[in-house]
Every structure is written in structure tokens, then in C-alpha cells.
């Protein structure tokens with residue numbers, strides 16, 4: 165946790181952005197996995213953590229703008245709990261750590277909100293994603309469950325996004341410290357990769373390193389020799405000589421900030437000529453994109469720039485042809501890069517996606533491009549100092565997409581299907597780093613995880 169004044173300042177900034185009414189925040193609950201007492205790993209809601217800090221289930225908070233009050237609601241443990249949990253600090257002591265002086269038992273929250281509803285106050289809340297929070301808000305606000313999400317406050321959503329999008333120095337430092345662990349996860353993981361091992365041996369060791377640093381994973385690891393499957397969370401494949409392994413993983417720090425990196429390595433430790441050629445295009449695309457990052461630039465344009473490097477590279481190898489700009493405008497490159505260049509990162513690996521990706525990544529000026537592939541770009545708007553984002557281009561050979569587009573004679577002007585057929589079974593390559601937008605440009609965060617062909621081969625030879 166950060167010093168109390170950090171949380172006081174965050175709430176003060178929030179209060180400046182909302183005119184009137186009552187802001188209500190519901191923390192996350194424990195969720196049963198296979199019976200009530202056996203729960204999924206508890207993760208506090210990120211906006212709750214951001215403004216109120218308390219990292220425990222069963223909490224709620226109110227900022228009453230009209231009466232200038234900040235109240236935190238929760239229950240202290242009773243003796244029946246203490247025998248299972250051990251003694252725990254009182255709510256009022258925990259609240260002090262975050263500059264909160266007014267505490268109430270949890271049951272008072274409902275009465276407070278109901279009273280505000282009765283007084284026709286403007287009630288602001290964020291769209292819930294946790295089913296328990298949805299049910300609870302429905303009950304407290306007296307609206308049906310399927311209307312809760314749509315009744316969320318746009319004013320609050322935009323205010324929270326505005327504040328959380330710009331990372332302060334202590335947040336940047338926290339993420340960079342997290343990348344020390346990510347570095348260890350990746351370098352140790354990469355050194356384990358060899359023919360005859362299973363993917364889960366590497367994925368498990370990487371997760372073990374995260375747990376051993378008092379954190380966890382920031383999302384379920386993607387680690388597969390079937391790298392063309394973008395979010396393949398299964399790790400059951402045997403790794404064979406000649407395979408490429410995509411490793412996409414992140415650490416969640418003890419303070420719940422995320423890291424997110426991807427490296428792609430040859431299972432046998434040496435890139436073949438074909439692998440090296442495709443790898444170098446992805447790396448050039450990533451480095452060109454990183455170089456273009458600075459305040460004022462639209463991330464949508466950086467995405468399109470990375471597509472350009474990929475298209476030019478694939479043209480040189482004979483997989484694509486024709487006019488580069490026309491190919492990208494029509495979306496032919498999405499055969500090879502069917503996803504966006506990156507996303508915001510902070511307390512969530514896809515930061516604030518619960519509040520609404522469209523509001524996090526876009527604005528009135530920059531709208532999403534509604535085209536296969538590019539439509540998945542999660543961040544398009546102009547960059548500001550303090551944004552932390554990922555840069556993660558890739559090239560993939562998805563047999564299903566190849567077969568479909570070929571059968572439709574799609575983009576035959578831009579894609580050489582005969583040449584591409586030589587790459588079916590290649591898998592995919594993605595390279596990802598986390599980048600801070602600075603006042604004058606950008607800074608790639610943290611210790612540099614090997615990513616050139618030479619550095620990866622040298623690491624694997626150790």
C-alpha cells in the first residue's frame with residue numbers, strides 16, 4: 165500500500181470532477197469455487213483499491229458530496245471468526261492507513277443508500293462485473309439486476325478513467341519493481357524451454373516465481389507452441405524440436421499492479437532461417453511502434469504504423485504483395501495480425517476494462533475502426549504523459565483463417581496464398597513490452613527481458 169496521503173489525494177481529485185450526489189463503491193466478495201468455504205483467489209476491485217486501499221472482501225464505501233462525508237463500511241471479526249482467522253485489525257485501524265476516519269458496520273450501507281434514493285439524490289456507481297455486486301446493488305438501489313449495469317454513472321466512469329489513466333511516480337515505481345519479478349519469470353522460464361518438456365512445466369515454474377514474490381499472476385498465462393491461438397490458456401502440449409513457443413505472462417505485485425510481457429522463443433534454442441525472418445519483422449514492428457510513442461500521438465496511428473512494418477516485411481518475403489497502404493486500409497494484413505497493438509495497463513492488466521473499453525481507449529475524436537483485426541485495438545486515443553501501455557505486435561498463421569479467406573478469394577491482390585501455405589503449422593510470434601508515456605516521449609519500463617535473436621539464443625545456450 166501507498167502512504168495515506170496518496171489515497172486522500174485521489175479522493176480529493178475525484179471529488180473535484182463530480183458535481184453533486186452520492187458516490188457508492190462496492191468492494192469485491194469472495195466467490196465459491198466448489199463449495200461455499202472453498203473460494204477462488206480473492207481479488208479486490210481495482211477502483212476500490214485505488215480510492216480506498218482496503219484489500220479485503222465485504223467492504224463498501226460512500227463519498228457523499230452533498231454532505232461532505234467519506235464513510236467506509238465493513239464488519240470487524242467476531243470471536244467465532246477469530247478462531248479461524250486469528251486476530252485481525254479493526255476496521256477503524258485499517259481505514260486510518262488510507263486516510264479514512266469514518267467507519268460503519270456493513271449493514272448501514274444499505275440504509276444510507278436507500279435514504280439517498282428516497283431523497284432523490286444523484287447516486288453514482290461504476291458498472292459492476294462481479295455477480296454478487298450486481299445482485300447487491302440491485303437490492304440496495306431497488307432496480308432489477310439486468311438494469312444495474314446500464315444505470316451506472318457515466319460521470320463517475322469518465323472521472324475514474326481520467327484519474328486512473330495517468331500513473332503517478334509511485335505507481336510507475338511499483339510496476340517497475342514488478343517487472344524485476346517478470347524478468348525473473350521470463351529469463352528462468354526461457355532457460356527451461358527445450359524439446360521433450362511440456363508447456364505446463366514452464367508455465368508452472370513461471371507462476372511459482374510470481375507466488376514466491378508474494379504476488380500472483382496478473383492474468384492466466386498464455387504459453388503455447390500453438391502461438392497462433394491468441395488466448396490459448398491450456399498448457400498440455402509437448403514442446404518439439406522446430407516449434408516456436410509464445411510466452412505471454414504477467415506478475416501482479418503485492419499492491420496489485422500488473423505487468424504484461426510476451427516473448428517468443430525457438431524450442432530448440434536456435435531460430436531457423438524462416439523463424440528468424442518472421443521474428444525480425446515482428447521485432448522491427450515493435451521497436452518502430454515504441455519509437456513513435458509520445459504525448460499527442462494517436463495510439464491508433466501507432467497501431468497502423470506497426471501494421472505497415474509487418475506488411476512491408478511480409479512483402480519482402482513474398483507472403484504479401486501490392487500497395488502497402490491499400491492493403492492495410494482494406495484490412496488484408498489482419499490475416500497475419502488479427503489483434504490490436506496494445507492496451508492500457510495499471511491495477512488491471514487491461515486497465516479499467518470493467519468500466520468500459522470504449523471509454524478507456526477512445527474518445528469523441530478517435531473512434532474505433534470497425535474492421536476485422538483492427539477492431540480489437542483496445543487503445544486508440546491520443547497519448548498523454550503518465551499513460552502506461554503495452555506494445556505487442558505479432559505475426560500468426562491461423563490455418564482456419566487462411567482456409568476461409570482462400571476459399572473466398574479474399575484479398576488475392578495483397579496475399580500470396582501459395583507462399584503463405586508454406587508457413588501453415590508455423591504457429592505465431594508476439595513480442596510485448598510495457599511502456600510509459602513521458603513528457604517528451606516514452607520509456608520502456610523495467611529491466612529489459614532479452615528480445616533480440618542473438619540475446620534469446622545466448623540466454624537459451626546458458
Ligand code: GLY
Pocket residue numbers: 383412413424507
Ligand atoms: N497479455 C494478454 C493480453 O494482453 O490480452
Ligand code: MN
Pocket residue numbers: 424507554556596
Ligand atoms: Mn497484453
